[in-house]
Amino acid sequence: MERIDIPKKAIYRLSIYHRCLQRLVEHGEETVSSSALAKVAGVKPAQLRKDLAYFGQFGTRGLGYPVAALASMIRDVLGREHLQPVVLVGAGNLGSALLRYPGFQKEGFEVIAAFDADPEAALARGVEVPVFPESELERHIVEREVRMAILCVPARVAQAVANRAVAAGVTGILNFSPVRLELPEDVMVNNVDLALELEHLSFFVR
Amino acid sequence: MERIDIPKKAIYRLSIYHRCLQRLVEHGEETVSSSALAKVAGVKPAQLRKDLAYFGQFGTRGLGYPVAALASMIRDVLGREHLQPVVLVGAGNLGSALLRYPGFQKEGFEVIAAFDADPEAALARGVEVPVFPESELERHIVEREVRMAILCVPARVAQAVANRAVAAGVTGILNFSPVRLELPEDVMVNNVDLALELEHLSFFVR
DNA sequence: AAGTGTGAAAAGTTTCACAGCG
């Protein structure tokens, strides 16, 4: 696999660049220079050029990068040319807020189903995505060939739910539970620990 | 300031260690070795020891670290020995979910007030924290000497709200808006971009 | 014997600076 020596952080930044490019497309821009794009993305021009260069040569010297084509190549690299189905487990407080969060849909992900121990309660929160009992998790993952799951379950059941999702075919987990999941290393886990982020801030605040 | 050459990531990990230590305290453990703690925190033992060593010598050779004392020193380093007041701006979909999120309280932060353009609507969502009109933001920040703010406002107003909060005295922002905030560099901004995290996953999923 | 603290090596990432292309 050639992407073995691409810095992980560069992948993150690719998503940022993509979002900036989308805005440029909307504004009808045709080309953009590395310095202009770097400015709005909040990075240095050289870093932007290096990041893009990992994936090929897209710019024209003396001119810049073609906005639309660059956006398309990033979508391609990130595996987002096509809609990715996603499931969400744990439609409680945070989970149901995420189900109503427009950002996922807007960036091209479709949350096709949610699962909860108590689907009725979740539905009562005004969620539009269908909510199923947790027991049906595996069936939906297999049937729709789902690769990504969002986990918003309580800490004590997180590991068990993750194991089940992975056994059914999930290889990427966005984990909101404050727990370090132990999973096969070919499963990508992305932890978003809200309390941790706040703690981190408090070190710098004084 | 001596903490100039402490890796930023080490600060993040300190929070993780702290959470693991809390669990050990609950289980009545008195001491823990670097390898045991590293295991549950998901890092290598040498890294754990190095991280802790940035702040002093806390372990006993041949024995390990005293659980309670180590937890206390981390709280001290992170500025969390005392309760930190926090405000939240934008009590919409995501914001009101965060107001009901137990994790912040549990980790020792007190969200003392929330602000929204439409406080009535926010209150209707069953939030317990008092919700005020956005115009009162500055007054509360000044009166309670608030240093940290959680931002959940729509992208287009994020910069303006951030400017106001900073002008009133905030120096740390946990930003959920998908926008790169431009602020004085003594202000610490911690971006949590949910759609971005999902995008990042999709690169590794295939 | 068990386990910390730490220099030094290795690995990973960012920045520089400039050659080279359009």
Next chain:
DNA sequence: CGCTGTGAAACTTTTCACACTT
């Protein structure tokens, strides 16, 4: 001339390995 693409330098972070303490 302007701006990309990129090797090499600088910097940051992680890992190793072992001296040293209890």
